[in-house]
Amino acid sequence: MFRRDFLTTTGATAGALATPAFVGPFDGRLGSSDTLTLAALDAENIKTFGDSNPSFVFFYSDDSARSSLQSWVDSSDARELKRDHPTVGMMTISMPWSEVGVKQYSAGAGGYDLGLERIDAGAQALEYVDTIDANMVMSRPEPLEELEGTAAASLDLGFREKVSMLAETGAWNPTPETAGLAFDEDAPEATLSESRAHVRADDTVLSGVDTSGLTVAVIDTGVNTGLNLDESRLHGESTGFAKDGDPTYSSDGTDAIADGDGHGTWVAHCIAGSNGFAPDATVLGLKVLGDDGSGDTKDIVAGIETAIDVGADVACLSLGSPQWSETLATALAEARDAGVFCAVAVGNDRYGTVWVASPADADGGFGVQACNVPESGDRDGTKLAYFGNTGPDPGSTDLSGGDSEGSVPLLAAPGMSITIDLPSGLTTLSGTSMAAPHVTGGAAVLRAAGYSVDETWTRLTDYAYPLANAGATEAKHGLLDVQAALEGTEPADEPADVRSSEAEARDDFNEALSTVL
Structure with a gap:
């Protein structure tokens, strides 16, 4: 059984x-x-x-x-x-x-x-x-190489939703409060060292944790090695499931998981590059998406299954779909039960598909929202990305039959204008795909410190840093705080105690919209 x-x-x-x-x-x-x-x-x-x-x-x-x-x-x-x-x-x-x-x-x-x-x-x-x-066919959330300004971003939810809101509430107020969300002017370019410092995972914190015994699974478009990630750190079972014959690194070398897109390479370097969270970890590169950024659940499940079989400690899935996948929900539940912590991007389509994407909405997936790294470096000035999908998922628009109902992003992490030095050169990207590997990296540090999957999950949420600009429907527990999670330091305030009126207004809006859909 x-x-x-x-x-x-x-x-x-x-x-x-x-x-x-x-x-x-x-x-x-x-x-x-x-x-x-x-x-x-x-x-x-x-x-x-x-x-x-x-x-x-x-x-x-x-x-x-x-x-x-x-x-x-x-x-x-x-x-x-x-x-x-x-x-x-x-x-x-x-x-x-x-x-x-x-x-x-x-x-x-x-x-x-x-x-x-x-x-x-x-x-x-x-x-x-x-x-x-x-x-089903799925894809990675499209990275934003150039952010949009406030005026350029579409913040109107559309006529059908307006009518639904009007019929339900009797109030014509279909546009949520945007004050406190981060747009391009709020997202100065940040290096990986700066984004790690923002979530309290700087070199001093990481120096006390030995990550050499970890296996990190990158379930994505592949992994290109070189520069800050030597191929000697690739796991032999790294596999190109999106290629004919499912070649492995042990049989075909780095060609097996060659990344023609660059997305998976960015993710891998964020988590486990020499300047990442787990610089000594073994990287299990699992190419489940083609170089066009899309793939099917069959290959994604194969990646999750391989992570289970080789005993990976953490996995990052910066991919998804607006449509529920029972297949991936079940596979992620199996992974968590087997000891693999899976962080999943929630999606970059807040004003389109709106709700947390699948499989970030599954019980076994830890849904991650994106935020900026303020120029001041002050965590209290952190704002959530204008593009990140939200909750609470009504469970009625994604064909889940209610299984996704109530799902929300659990944590926010840097995912706006983050620059990493890759084999192809300096690359600056934005998206929840960039935030998910930050949380994966934080989870890897906790796993290296000896915490189980469930303990890691709990410590990441219990010791997160409350954000004034984050609604409960946008990033339920606040900002990733690796040092606090390691040390067990509880925040001085509960998220609800610091939440701004604008963030509360967005929560009210999201809750109302979820109710009428």
Whole structure:
């Protein structure tokens, strides 16, 4: 039996579907399966392969079920096993919709009838399958190489939300308070040394912690070594899951995880470069996204599974999607249970998709918000990035069936105009993708000090530094404080006691918006 203690999600019924949407559960139509979860029926959201067939992640509970599922795949040429994940009890299979039990109708090219009468037999009726999820396409949050000024950023939530707010509250006040958010004028360029100092992880603090026994997993676009990260520190199981044949560093050298995008390299150097938080750690580079910054859940799960198998201490996932992934939620739960702390970027689309992205909204993912490093260096002047996604997730707009409800970013960390010296040269980036490795680095320091995953999680939140400019829906516990987490120093104030009226107003707005959606 696998460690996973949940498999069933509650999805929307077919009668309530919009596009894109999930399907399930179907009482009396699922055989002995718990849930059939199908995702958006277009190639932009569900991963297809050379035969144009969609792919799905099947959840199974034990080795017997796995063997039965393998036999089922082998019994038809229409089905193709794309990857088996025995550590987390999943198997990714490509096949026509008809094999799942969704029947194509003739009216319109490529259309599918999702009425209940059209769900029949197929994979969803297999008695040894617990859950079926879509193999979704995901991506890293787009880094912001140039920040926008206050006037340039779109702060209007749109007509539909305005009408909803008006109907719910009777007040026409659809635009949240922006005072206290950081825009370009509030985000001077900061070096990694300066951003580490801002979260109290300077050289003096780090000198007392030996990180040589750590393994840090970077689940991203790959890792390029050189300069501040010598290839001798790469773990042999570093793998290019986004490449043909899943090459490893031990077999193909650094070509296996070559990063043509640069995103993963930035993340790796932030965490474990010679000037990072864990300068002596072993780096497990897991290329799960292509050089275009996108990939599918199959490969991301493979990265998480490898981190579990090799015993990684921490992992950074600066990637996500507006759409819930049961697959990644389950994999992250397995990782936390196995002793891997996973920090996840919450997304850079505050005024678009709004809510915490998946899988930062999963219980096993530690959601990270971005903030500036004020020129004054004063932590009390810290402001949250204008672009970072917020909570509380209503759980009704991401096809999670309520599983993401209430999720919020847990901590803020520097993620605006941070400059790192990479093999390709000095690189300045902004985004929650840049904040997540700061928290990963902080977690790595705590793991090196002997704290378990759960202890690390608790110490990061309990000993965070309260921020006046951070609402509870934006960065629940405040700013990362590595020294306080190491020493167990409680903050002088609770976050609610220092929160500004502007941050409280944004909380009120976010809570109201979450209620009406």
